[in-house]
Amino acid sequence: MKEWRGAAAICVNDKREVLVVRGMGTDLWSVPSGGIEPGESPEECCIREVKEETGCEVEVLRRLQVKQTVIKGIAVTTYYFHVEMSGGYLEVNDPDQNIEEACWKSIGEFARLSQMYPEDLPLLQNITESF
Template sequence: MKSWSGSAGICINEKMEVLMVKSFESEGWAVPSGGIEAGESPEECCIREVKEETGYDVKVIELIRVKETTINDIHVTTYYFRVEKIGESSGINDPDEIIAEANWKSLAELNAINHVYPEDLELLLEQLI
C-alpha cells in the first residue's frame, strides 16, 4: 500500500480563534496542512505549510495528535502540531495555488462552518477549552 505523510498546524490567537484555510475547490475549511517533503521533519513541514497557506510565521509548541487513516488505498499519516504565530501575516503565498482564503474562526464559527475533515472539529474544540 502506498503511504503519504503530512503535517497540520493548529494556531490559536489571543481572541481564542483558530486559523483556518479554504481552497478554491471546496466550501469546507481546514487547518493549514500539507505533505512532508524529502529531508523535512514533520515540524519543519508544519512551519512551511502554515507560512505558505496563511502568510504567518509560526513556532511549533507541541505535537497534539498523529492521525492515521486510509484514503483511496493510501495510508495517510498526519501530524497535528499546536503552533504559535509570530507577527502578522505576509499574505498567502501558496505554491500549489489552491488556497483561496485564510481566516480566524471563533468557537461559534467553528461549529457553524463546513469542515473538510469533520473528524478534526473535536480536536480543534479541545484546544480552545
C-alpha cells in the first residue's frame, strides 16, 4: 500500500482564534498541513507548511497526536502539533497553489464551516478551551 506522511499545525492566537486555511476552488477549511519532504522531520514540515500556506512563522510547542487513516487506498499518517506564532504576517504564499485563503476563526465560527477533516474539531476545541 502506498504511504503518505504529513504534519498539521494547530495555532491559537491571544483571542483564542484558530489559524485555518481554505483550499483552492473549494469551500472546505482545515488547519495548515502538508506532506513531509525527504530528510525533513515532522516538526520541520509543520513549520514550513504554516509559513507557505499562511505567511506566519511558528514554533512547535508540543506534539498533540498522530492520526493514521486510509484515504483512497493510501496509508496516511499525519503528525499534529500545537504551535505558536513567532513572526511573519498573514498572507497566502503557497508555492503549490493549493491554498486560496488563510485567516483566524473562533472555534464557533470554524465549527459552522465546511471542514475537510471534521474529526479534528474535538482536538481544536480542547486546545482553544485550554487557553
